[in-house]
Amino acid sequence: MGDAGAVGVKVLAVGAHPDDVEFTCAGTLGLLAKRGCTVAIATLSSGDLGSVEWPAPKTAEIRRREAANAAALLGASYRCLEFHDFGIYLDDEANRRVTELLRAVQPDLVFAPSPQDYMADHENTSALVRNACFYASVPHYLTCTDSPAASPPMTRVPALYYCDPVEGKDWFGRPILPSLVVDISETIEIKSQMLACHESQRNWLRRQHGVDQYIEEMKLWAADRGRLIGRPFGEGFRQHLGHAYPHENILSRLLEGWVHKRQ
Numbered sequence: 001m002g003d004a005g006a007v008g009v010k011v012l013a014v015g016a017h018p019d020d021v022e023f024t025c026a027g028t029l030g031l032l033a034k035r036g037c038t039v040a041i042a043t044l045s046s047g048d049l050g051s052v053e054w055p056a057p058k059t060a061e062i063r064r065r066e067a068a069n070a071a072a073l074l075g076a077s078y079r080c081l082e083f084h085d086f087g088i089y090l091d092d093e094a095n096r097r098v099t100e101l102l103r104a105v106q107p108d109l110v111f112a113p114s115p116q117d118y119m120a121d122h123e124n125t126s127a128l129v130r131n132a133c134f135y136a137s138v139p140h141y142l143t144c145t146d147s148p149a150a151s152p153p154m155t156r157v158p159a160l161y162y163c164d165p166v167e168g169k170d171w172f173g174r175p176i177l178p179s180l181v182v183d184i185s186e187t188i189e190i191k192s193q194m195l196a197c198h199e200s201q202r203n204w205l206r207r208q209h210g211v212d213q214y215i216e217e218m219k220l221w222a223a224d225r226g227r228l229i230g231r232p233f234g235e236g237f238r239q240h241l242g243h244a245y246p247h248e249n250i251l252s253r254l255l256e257g258w259v260h261k262r263q
């Protein structure tokens with residue numbers, strides 16, 4: 001499929017917190033946007049605990065703005081589902097809220113956090129997105145906005161890809177290797193610019209984790225993934241291939257020549 005085949009394809013990337021999508025899949029989103037896909041970015045939480053300086057409501061306000069600025073660099077929309085940090089649980093209400101997101105965007109292709117990651121917000125977001133991909137096309141499943149304004153059910157299950165977990169490791173330090181790696185050498189700069197929009201996190205991580213090189217750490221990780229395919233920078237993914245989910249590798253089709261499969 002050439003670029004023309006990507007025009008009109010809807011892509012949704014969901015993170016637990018603002019800046020998660022930038023770390024894990026923004027380079028790939030940049031490639032898809034350049035080829036004509038419509039890109040939407042969403043975070044479940046506003047990232048309201050991500051500051052030692054400000055109270056949660058002010059941090060949320062700052063971070064929503066930073067995330068919207070980052071998305072705008074891709075020409076992407078941004079929405080926050082207004083969960084709170086450490087408040088993302090796999091429960092009935094959350095399933096309905098995330099399903100409403102899927103129905104509002106009607107994506108063909110979805111990116112979610114890794115099913116296993118370093119913290120529960122990421123893992124629960126992963127499961128909620130996986131569920132929503134399935135539930136969104138069930139017509140009698142009602143979302144929390146059960147009203148005339150609620151979005152219509154989807155007509156099919158979208159393709160689902162999991163991003164790498166933080167540092168590419170499971171709970172026991174064992175590597176979680178991607179089944180495919182996207183060559184993002186062409187979009188590493190826009191990924192860096194998007195991450196740079198999250199100025200509050202640069203400062204927070206500097207204090208909390210002793211990481212003073214917010215963008216450099218991202219580039220080191222992207223270079224690490226790039227090494228798997230012999231390219232300068234990469235982003236790793238695994239496609240969800242469970243029953244009822246599309247098995248066609250739509251990402252490879254949309255980004256022909258840029259997606260490298262691994263065994």
Ligand SMILES: [Zn+2]
Nearest residue numbers: 016017020122
């Ligand atoms: Zn996060």
